[in-house]
Amino acid sequence: MKAISKSQIKRDALVKATICLVNNNGFHATPMSKIAKMANVSPATIYLYFKNKQDLANQVYMEVKAEFSSFAFKDYDPGMSVEEGFQKIWMNIATFKLREVDHALFLSQCDNTPMIDEESRQQGLKHLEPLVELWERGKKEGILKPLSPFVLYAFTIYPITFLMNIENGGLCKVDEQALEKAYVAAWDSIKL
Amino acid sequence: MKAISKSQIKRDALVKATICLVNNNGFHATPMSKIAKMANVSPATIYLYFKNKQDLANQVYMEVKAEFSSFAFKDYDPGMSVEEGFQKIWMNIATFKLREVDHALFLSQCDNTPMIDEESRQQGLKHLEPLVELWERGKKEGILKPLSPFVLYAFTIYPITFLMNIENGGLCKVDEQALEKAYVAAWDSIKL
DNA sequence: AAAAAAAGAATGAACGTTCATTTTTACAAA
DNA sequence: TTTGTAAAAATGAACGTTCATTCTTTTTTT
Numbered sequence: 001m002k003a004i005s006k007s008q009i010k011r012d013a014l015v016k017a018t019i020c021l022v023n024n025n026g027f028h029a030t031p032m033s034k035i036a037k038m039a040n041v042s043p044a045t046i047y048l049y050f051k052n053k054q055d056l057a058n059q060v061y062m063e064v065k066a067e068f069s070s071f072a073f074k075d076y077d078p079g080m081s082v083e084e085g086f087q088k089i090w091m092n093i094a095t096f097k098l099r100e101v102d103h104a105l106f107l108s109q110c111d112n113t114p115m116i117d118e119e120s121r122q123q124g125l126k127h128l129e130p131l132v133e134l135w136e137r138g139k140k141e142g143i144l145k146p147l148s149p150f151v152l153y154a155f156t157i158y159p160i161t162f163l164m165n166i167e168n169g170g171l172c173k174v175d176e177q178a179l180e181k182a183y184v185a186a187w188d189s190i191k192l
Numbered sequence: 193m194k195a196i197s198k199s200q201i202k203r204d205a206l207v208k209a210t211i212c213l214v215n216n217n218g219f220h221a222t223p224m225s226k227i228a229k230m231a232n233v234s235p236a237t238i239y240l241y242f243k244n245k246q247d248l249a250n251q252v253y254m255e256v257k258a259e260f261s262s263f264a265f266k267d268y269d270p271g272m273s274v275e276e277g278f279q280k281i282w283m284n285i286a287t288f289k290l291r292e293v294d295h296a297l298f299l300s301q302c303d304n305t306p307m308i309d310e311e312s313r314q315q316g317l318k319h320l321e322p323l324v325e326l327w328e329r330g331k332k333e334g335i336l337k338p339l340s341p342f343v344l345y346a347f348t349i350y351p352i353t354f355l356m357n358i359e360n361g362g363l364c365k366v367d368e369q370a371l372e373k374a375y376v377a378a379w380d381s382i383k384l
Numbered sequence: 385a386a387a388a389a390a391a392g393a394a395t396g397a398a399c400g401t402t403c404a405t406t407t408t409t410a411c412a413a414a
Numbered sequence: 415t416t417t418g419t420a421a422a423a424a425t426g427a428a429c430g431t432t433c434a435t436t437c438t439t440t441t442t443t444t
Contacts, residue, residue: 024306025306026219026220026305026306026307027218027220028218028219028220028221029220109304109305112300112301112304112305112357113218113301113304113305114216114217114218114221115218145373145376145377147373147374147377148370150354150355150358150363151351151355151370151373151374151377153354154351154352154355154374155347155351155377155378155381158350158351158354159343159346159347159350159351160346162342162345162346162350163342163343163346165304166342171342178340181337181343182339182343182346182347185337185343185347185382186347186381188380188381189347189377189378189380189381190377
């Protein structure tokens, strides 16, 4: 049994409230007072854990991004074949985005708006390094098209975010079978 | 020579200022006073043209979206073959996103945050109807994979937005050749 | 000279943040 | 175990600022 301090509980509540409110209203339309209320805490208490509103956003972003990245490479082993490794990572990311909807939505918002410091955002990109290395290997082995990591990302990973967004809007449902078909589309777009 | 009223000039300046400031700071971090200043106009004047800030956002969104859509289907003819028609539309959209950066960035921000009324957003989706019809035909003719329009969009059009965003961040350059290669990736992902 | 357009100043509400105070916790002495 | 107390954590109210919007007056157009 891990001992969790009371402070940590409050901090977690604040992080959770931030994610929820930012997802629904956007960062700048989310007042500190509402975050405090949702976390059952006084507004002043937030400033015991975070320097200011911007620091709160940056910290939450980096934590969620770290969680995402660790999920993305679960059970991945650089010794795998390119195709096998790519499928593993792709499915991990898709699973995360479709299961941890709140966290994925939050990241999507951070990555698509100026709410996060440029420095924190750069930090976040580093996490995908192993995927980029896998792609480099794939190109060397003649398995993947000679495309830059940006293009590879654009056509394989980025589309998942779109599917997550519209599924969350209730416009479609992505089940196991749809996911398999989407994976094939992703792979077909970059394989030689 | 088309006569352009002075009012129209002021309104255009307001629209332009809104796009510029929202792109750089986000909607909620952009005060009406700054929009007015950039348009060389009094804050009060904005309210002669728009009911309030939300109405300003909605109107700008719908106008830019309409411009985008008309650009997307330029020189497109429903009588074209599926592949030819798709290539035409895809290239149009890519050209728009890489040339009309300000307008494309603005749309990207509108589509990825809660800054626009849900109603206006739904309105905006309607514009892509001809592309959806082309896809339906492609599936019937056995040229395209049996994927929902959402998935087809996710793997062909949506990636362009990502490339535009990182090119705008100065992280990469998308030239003519890169665009051709990106198109092939898009087509490969959905063709049977 | 009447009407329309535009302006700047004013208003009231909301926000991020801080401050003075109270409550809770940790722990040593009885 | 109880009590006393100092530090830590938490609070609600308050501050100064900013913002969207409106009001009254001035300028421009017809």
